[in-house]
Amino acid sequence: MTGFTPFNDEVPFMMGVQRLRRTALMKQRMCPVMDADYALNWIDSLVLDKTGHRLSDLQRVILQQVWQGRKYFDIAVDYGCTEGHAKDVGAQLWKSLSDILGEKITKQNCRSVTERCLKKARSFKRKLGNTFEQWGKAPASSLSDSAVPNPSSCLSFDGSQDSINAAFIGRDEAIAHVSYLCDEGHPLIVIQGEGGLGKTTLAQQFFSHHSFDAVLELVISTDPATITPAEHVVDEWLRQDLGDEPGADFGIALSRLKRHLRSRSIGVLIDNLEPALDADGCFINSHRNYGELLKILSDRRVQSITLVTSRDRLCEPSLTLKHYRLPSLELSAWSTSFNYRQITVCTDTLREMHRAYGGNAKAMGLLSGVIQEDFAGDMNAYWQLNQGDLLMAPGLRNLVSSQVDRLQALDTDAYRLFCRMGCYRYQTIPYLPIEGIFALLWDVPAHRKHRVLTALKNRSLLESQNGSYSLHPAVQTESIARLRASPDWEQAHREAATFWTTRIERINTRRDALQAFEAYYHYIEIDDIDAAGRVILTSRINRWNQFLPLGSTLYRFGLVHSTFDAVAYVIQQLESQPIKPPQLGELYNIWGDMHWIQGHVQAAIACQQQTIEIADQQLQAHHTVPPKASLLDETLKIGEPHPLQSSTQQLDPSHRLYYLKMLAIDSSLSLGLYNIDLWELDTAAQQFGQVIHQAQQTRHHAWAEKATVCLALVQAYRGQRAIAMSLADQVRQSLLKAPSDSVGRAAYFLQILGRAYGAIDELDPAATLLNRALSAAETGHYLQIQGRALSGLGAIARQQHQWDTAITHHTNALQLLESIGAVCDLAEAHVQLALTYQHLNQETNSHFHYESAIALFQTMGALKQLERLLILRTEP
DSSP states (O other): OOOSSGGGGGSOOOOHHHHHHHHHHHHHHHTTOHHHHHHHHHHHHHHHHHHSOOOOHHHHHHHHHHHTTOOHHHHHHHHTSOHHHHHHHHHHHHHHHHHHHTSOOOTTTHHHHHHHHHHHHHHHHHHTTTGGGGGGGSOGGGOSSTTSOOHHHHHTOOSOOOOTTGGGTTOHHHHHHHHHHHHTTOSEEEEEOSTTSSHHHHHHHHHHTSOOSEEEEEEOOSSGGGOOOHHHHHHHIIIIISSOOOOSOHHHHHHHHHHHHHHSOEEEEEEOOGGGBOTTSSBOGGGTHHHHHHHHHTOTTOOOEEEEEESSOOOOTTOOOEEEEOOOOOHHHHHHHHHHTTOBOOHHHHHHHHHHTTTOHHHHHHHHHHHHHHSTTBHHHHHHHHHHHHTTOOSHHHHHHHHHHHHHHHOHHHHHHHHHGGGSOOSSSOSBOHHHHHTTOTTSOGGGHHHHHHHHHHTTOSEEETTEEEOOHHHHHHHHHHHHTSTTHHHHHHHHHHHHHHHOSEEOSHHHHHHHHHHHHHHHHTTOHHHHHHHHHOEEEETTSOEEEHHHHHHHTTOHHHHHHHHHHHHHHHHTSSSOOTHHHHHHHHHHHHHHHTTOHHHHHHHHHHHHHHHHHHHHHHHHSOGGGSGGGTTSOTTOOOTTOOGGGOSOHHHHHHHHHHHHHHHHHHHHHHHHHHTOHHHHHHHHHHHHHHHTTSTTHHHHHHHHHHHHHHHHHTTOHHHHHHHHHHHHHHHHTSOGGGHHHHHHHHHHHHHHHHHTTOHHHHHHHHHHHHHHHHHHTOHHHHHHHHHHHHHHHHHTTOHHHHHHHHHHHHHHHHHHTOHHHHHHHHHHHHHHHHHTTOHHHHHHHHHHHHHHHHHHTOHHHHHHHHHHHHOO
């Protein structure tokens, strides 16, 4: 989290010396002009409040240098990037600052506009009195105007706007206390207190006022049944935030995370932990892995600081941590907050309210919003009407319930929207686009939807960030409970699922895939297993220009664990139905590939055999039952196509027939590939021959070409050089002539054909094919194909006695394949590197990689591979 715009990922990689040089330059530029430094920190805090991210290194350098009147060329030279990249970053920076400051910012007027806005912000700060002056107790890095609202709010303040910094009034001692605990050497601190005290806000402010290389965040679901497993969280942190690959094993992922924590300054925020705890303050059985994660985070040798917020005390005996009980806000803080909202304060009334709600920070914000919105800022009128309802309420939950009851009485549409928003998860996708909100207003005219959303937002029941929305964890439970009790439970989930499905038409990024997958969880909530399965099977074009089911694309993006679990659950539920639905075969097909990737080859074979059996049964039904009464039509009404149709559920009988045959052929092709990895070459050859026989010169001819490529490899491995050459030459030209936009689709079979030529010592065509596959895989970030192609190129380099090149290729292949947990490919990569070291007479290295391969082959149950290795190790 080094910046707030997407282009930060494009900053070129710099070696260690260049990074040190940039850091030194930044410090040098920051020191001479104190006003520039002050303004930069102020802008940084505004950006953080608005976007949740700090300025990147390059953005900070641009601001510092532009302040001094320097040109982009000079900035680029000092930073170590191209002038064009600096200009692109600058253009996006000015656009973002224009949105934040409320007026157009350019390179030319940046300094003058910033100085003018900062002057007005300081003036506003002085009007608030000495409340914010107590920030001096916090670390020096926090001594900026971050507690001052955005200048646009200051200049056009109408009493209706709120600010996270204003909500932080009265917490200077708390943030100083947390800072003190960190300085005392406590890497894991649990901020404990009842709901609404401001635990999350305190933690966020702490991280915003301290410098970290990265800040990792996790919000625990309020529903224990839907908490994201710890292993998925670690996978996400490593892949998305730390630029690392997690691997298949949770222990390996934790080890990699530990290395980052020991070598880098990292902040970690784990918010709302208590749903994962039992009555004794220990982790519930289904989430014991969170204990393992916190062990890593609490290690005194890490450079990280972890803040955990929880209503309950964390009492895991194996953890070393520090609890900090967050006190309630003082009466003076409530008074300042109400004044900030331009509410006339009656001291006696405020004291009663403060006492009734225990100084709760969230209650303070909610109450001031209600008084301002519904009682025209009249505190006494509000309290006279409501004090009997809330005096007995000990905490935030009762306050939220009261607030929602009031919303129900005042605005029926906004109340219904609040309840319906409980259907969203706010986990993988924490904030909803406005279209996701409007999807729940199916019974509200289009011209009134914005008003309903604004009403909900103004009552502080809706969190917003950059035009996206979510429910605060404190109110989400109430929303879910009310939705369950309403007649809208099922329809809300269906509308949300349809929104996610129709929103994503093409999957270019991992985030696209995750958004499309959200629909699965909505159907699971309403126990519509058929629809959940259709989500997994809905096909879209992906970044590799492949038209694949969502499940297949998900695991290609490295989301193996969550997809595997989802498919397994749907299959289990569908298998229990009296009549097996048609989509079951497709799900087994995808599940088989996911078993294969993880090295569970026997289970993968069983899945594909199931697919073939189911497809054959449906083909027989197709020929014996009239089309309109076939089993394939039972899940749909004729003439009413479902938005989540999988291929077997198209209403055209000829297309159903085509797809079912294709499914059986594809599974046979997969079985051949699996048997190559087991070194069951005779069986593999039989499978590929069967595919060629079934598909050649039919509508499925593409599968015949794929099988021909694979059969060429098998024959090469079997020593049938002439046959392998003939087969390879049949398909070589068609693969090489593939259009540029389809190379990504063909990359997997390009590298197989390259391996086939390499196995018969035809090194030139082998290198051409493997390099083309590698280029396509690198462009599309397809790590499995990259690893396989590099391993093949390493074998070619070995055959050419280019030892250094061979070892480099093999080593890179191992790293890539290990990072994604591609067990079968990883085993073969170890074999190839062992052979290279064997040719170099480096017995120790060769032995290590042979033993690594043996261990993996044993896991796979690949007995023929073990026999093969015995022969290879004895060859000269």
